[in-house]
Amino acid sequence: MASPVKALTIFTIGTCLALNSCALAAGTDVLDEYLGKNAQLLGDLNVTKIPRAPDDVRPEDHHVALGETYVRINAALQISSTRRGFGGWSSILTNKQGTALLAVSDVGVWLEADLTFNTTTDIVSNLASVKMSPMRNITADGSEEGIAGNKEWGDAETLTSETGGSLGDDDGGAVLVSFERRHRIWKYTKDVDGPVPHPVHPGVSAIFSQCKLNGGVEAAEVLRDGRLFAVCEHPEPGSPHEDHVPGWIFTNWEGSKGDFGVLPIWLPLDGSFFGMTDLARLPPHGEHEEHEHLLLLSRAHVEVCDDCVMHGSAMRLSRVHVPRIGMGGGVLKVELLTELWASDGYPIDNMEGLTVIPGRPKPPGVDESVLEEPYATAFVISDDNFNPAQRTLLLQVTLTSALEAPAYVSEMGRKTTLAPSSIRAAPPSDGVVESSNSPKGQGRRQSRTAVFVLVGGGVLGIMVATALLAADYVKEKFRRRELYVRLDEVDE
Numbered sequence: 001m002a003s004p005v006k007a008l009t010i011f012t013i014g015t016c017l018a019l020n021s022c023a024l025a026a027g028t029d030v031l032d033e034y035l036g037k038n039a040q041l042l043g044d045l046n047v048t049k050i051p052r053a054p055d056d057v058r059p060e061d062h063h064v065a066l067g068e069t070y071v072r073i074n075a076a077l078q079i080s081s082t083r084r085g086f087g088g089w090s091s092i093l094t095n096k097q098g099t100a101l102l103a104v105s106d107v108g109v110w111l112e113a114d115l116t117f118n119t120t121t122d123i124v125s126n127l128a129s130v131k132m133s134p135m136r137n138i139t140a141d142g143s144e145e146g147i148a149g150n151k152e153w154g155d156a157e158t159l160t161s162e163t164g165g166s167l168g169d170d171d172g173g174a175v176l177v178s179f180e181r182r183h184r185i186w187k188y189t190k191d192v193d194g195p196v197p198h199p200v201h202p203g204v205s206a207i208f209s210q211c212k213l214n215g216g217v218e219a220a221e222v223l224r225d226g227r228l229f230a231v232c233e234h235p236e237p238g239s240p241h242e243d244h245v246p247g248w249i250f251t252n253w254e255g256s257k258g259d260f261g262v263l264p265i266w267l268p269l270d271g272s273f274f275g276m277t278d279l280a281r282l283p284p285h286g287e288h289e290e291h292e293h294l295l296l297l298s299r300a301h302v303e304v305c306d307d308c309v310m311h312g313s314a315m316r317l318s319r320v321h322v323p324r325i326g327m328g329g330g331v332l333k334v335e336l337l338t339e340l341w342a343s344d345g346y347p348i349d350n351m352e353g354l355t356v357i358p359g360r361p362k363p364p365g366v367d368e369s370v371l372e373e374p375y376a377t378a379f380v381i382s383d384d385n386f387n388p389a390q391r392t393l394l395l396q397v398t399l400t401s402a403l404e405a406p407a408y409v410s411e412m413g414r415k416t417t418l419a420p421s422s423i424r425a426a427p428p429s430d431g432v433v434e435s436s437n438s439p440k441g442q443g444r445r446q447s448r449t450a451v452f453v454l455v456g457g458g459v460l461g462i463m464v465a466t467a468l469l470a471a472d473y474v475k476e477k478f479r480r481r482e483l484y485v486r487l488d489e490v491d492e
Contacts, residue, residue: 035194039110042081045079045130046080047126048079050078050347050393052074069399071338073346073395074377075123079127079392079394086132089383096357099362104159105156107151108137108146108156114127120367133194134148136194137186155179158219158220158278162176164224174187178216180233183205187254201250201254207262216233218233218275223281223322224284229322243269267320268331268334277354278297283356283359291324293319297317299314300315314348315348316340317336320332337399350382352383354379358376376399
């Protein structure tokens with residue numbers, strides 16, 4: 001029979017696989033418990049799936065082909081909570097897998113959440129483990145103070161990782177947040193008690209103060225070469241470019257080394273009604289791989305009137321061409337990718353926050369071989385202004401290169417070989433999704449996840465342990481048979 005050491009080894013391997021607790025399998029995400037031990041779990045969150053396009057629009061028509069890019073809304077969620085301070089989300093950031101998010105509000109509040117997906121696709125369907133926490137500020141004497149609910153000091157408008165793009169373990173969870181009214185930018189680092197603010201080069205905040213009181217830096221992103229790109233919300237009165245929005249590209253903005261530098265830039269106004277609200281870095285791709293591009297989010301709201309062609313809320317996504325190091329500033333080239341209006345049936349409100357990940361979300365347990373691989377995926381969130389007539393919306397948007405002739409995507413997000421004219425969209429569900437953040441809902445979600453993990457891992461562990469034991473049993477049987485043969489030969 002197997003030795004005690006072998007039996008213990010086999011049992012340990014099986015147990016490790018059953019519990020999914022091997023060191024190699026273990027892994028933590030940079031957004032896990034980002035807000036620290038003092039964050040409060042939202043127990044009354046309501047998430048509703050809403051139509052992502054008008055009922056008469058086919059999936060392939062959700063793409064808006066302008067230039068080289070197709071833009072398509074893959075999912076739309078409406079989120080609400082009665083918790084005081086929920087709402088006003090002005091900027092958003094996800095991890096590199098696109099499975100967890102971090103957001104800031106214009107009243108000094110953090111939000112973190114896990115994104116959950118349909119079981120067989122990479123389309124977001126719910127939020128889980130949603131928590132809120134007050135932001136902290138650095139005072140004139142260098143101490144810290146809470147600014148939740150303080151519109152003057154807590155009007156956060158931009159959120160980006162210190163290294164740009166989505167948030168990963170390589171940047172240690174450090175993010176940049178800019179504020180308007182009291183114009184400034186802080187670097188926040190992850191801490192057990194919640195994100196801790198740190199100053200950057202004072203020249204950045206000093207230049208930010210050139211923006212209007214309620215029109216400060218509305219969009220910012222760290223470029224691939226480490227420079228900081230930022231733009232105001234409104235044009236600068238008296239500027240030589242009054243019909244353009246002012247911005248800057250900063251070098252050595254961290255204040256740690258090198259000479260601080262500023263390159264003035266201007267972005268043409270994105271239409272007469274549109275104001276710029278956020279920026280996100282686009283991944284290198286195709287013929288533009290050597291050039292830096294940003295995705296620009298703009299929003300508008302037009303009151304209903306007799307002679308208005310369009311009315312209500314609208315959203316634009318545009319591509320910004322970034323000048324290389326050593327090139328001059330001036331007016332930058334901006335290409336419109338898509339324009340969507342709520343009056344046309346699209347899920348649009350006061351869209352303010354934007355983040356982009358390369359490719360598509362990577363939720364665990366999904367068969368990636370059957371899924372479309374877009375050029376990039378964007379998540380867009382709206383600011384409800386704490387107005388009951390407005391909504392907090394979260395959109396999942398795919399960007400696909402038209403040059404690559406992508407396969408069309410069916411209603412469930414899977415590849416299809418059907419011709420575009422043969423694809424018809426079933427009306428998306430309008431039902432309320434069971435909240436994963438109520439104590440019961442979260443408990444059920446965690447229980448189901450734990451059961452799935454333990455059962456799946458347990459079955460795998462038992463199979464491996466059984467195979468090892470069976471192999472050892474057969475080996476032991478043959479060893480004994482050989483021993484009996486040799487004993488018989490000795491007796492003869």
